[in-house]
Amino acid sequence: MLLGDLSRSDFQHSLSPVFARLCQKLKALDLVNLPLGWQDLEEGVRMNVMEFETTLSEGKKAELHRKFVDIQLLISGQESIDYGLAQPNLALFDEYREEDDYQLTPEIEHKNSVILQPNMFAIFLPYEPHTPGNAVNNQPQMLKKLVVKVPVELLNS
């Protein structure tokens, strides 16, 4: 899992080449005015730009992916994301939906949370459970964010 802030001039220092390239492309965009919905970041790499209201984390399920890395970038608002670093026990997840590449679990073992400010990002590798879109200080608010879906095959490119 990686955390960073696109506003920094040195954000790419912690990133492997593929993430550095994709985050440079994100930084070059007019994020606040980006249209909503699915679009290409580059050939073969799609991203989804969303606006929604954050919700309390209690009772929400955590997700993990197998075939895609998530680059979750906050554009406006504040967002809390729960995550787990330990190897997930897949027996505690429901069935894997191959077509949509996700499966859910009611609880993250050794759960941590990070609060993102605008331009901050979290990168979740396959099998890293996460629950995004949570309210900060139990105060739901509107946010704009995007999620880049990076095919796992690009990790070694």
Next chain:
Amino acid sequence: MLLGDLSRSDFQHSLSPVFARLCQKLKALDLVNLPLGWQDLEEGVRMNVMEFETTLSEGKKAELHRKFVDIQLLISGQESIDYGLAQPNLALFDEYREEDDYQLTPEIEHKNSVILQPNMFAIFLPYEPHTPGNAVNNQPQMLKKLVVKVPVELLNS
């Protein structure tokens, strides 16, 4: 900033080549029985193995480094580490000690915290402020950890 768990078989997927290599070397060590003190992880890369009691985070100062990346790996116990992702305002830090490569600030802007379990690691790049060694749930406890000091010149190797 990077977070991971050496216990996982896939921990290196999120890491750039230099961190993957160094973390593979850490994983091959008998961490629990590692002697305390400074030692070489590889030629030119030193690490410090420590045992100490965690303390409450209130009133502690945060540090940042300029010339070295920290790979902070927890070996036993539980540790909470405060960190900030935003570009630090150096005017809020005290003087930089070049010989020891650190400077301190009373407070981290947009502070977050992560709780590490044994074998989990946090990697702090230069200019990423962090306050390690904090008690979890306000319960001080003994822990064993190590910090690898990675010269920033190795980032592009």
